[in-house]
Amino acid sequence: MKRLLKRACALCLVLIPVFSVAAEPLDINSATADQLAMALSGVGNSKAEAIVAYRDANGPFASIDELVKVKGIGPSLLDKNRIVIQVKKDAQP
Template structure:
């Protein structure tokens, strides 16, 4: 009988949900991502592009600005694929951070 009680207690302890600090930290991180302002490709300056986008350095910033000056304002985020040195992988890394207004 003692064995049965101990077994049922261990099952309850294992099955009980627990809130761990790791889960709380993940929730906080995901909500922080939503607070990050988007970068408007048509209004952002060179420093904002470099600072707020992943994998964008001085050379790619110059290419984005040169494309915009030559072709006018971006009409869609996907148009950034037309910029020399911007590929699908880089666009996908930054898609949630970009907007066109």
């Protein structure tokens, strides 16, 4: 029993760092199409490229909610991915 407890504790020490590392949300104003396609659920290469093209044509997104202006991105797709994306605000002096 003591040996089993030691093994369980050792396993926890190995796994805790793996599960405690939280990835920072992806900034939609600086992400590449490849990064967007990989990070966003329901977004493939064509939608990711549409996001980048919209950003290039219209400037940076002011908020995550502006993603619905991109053809193919609707409210439900946005809500499904809201936790993994962000819009970083530049520090103003």
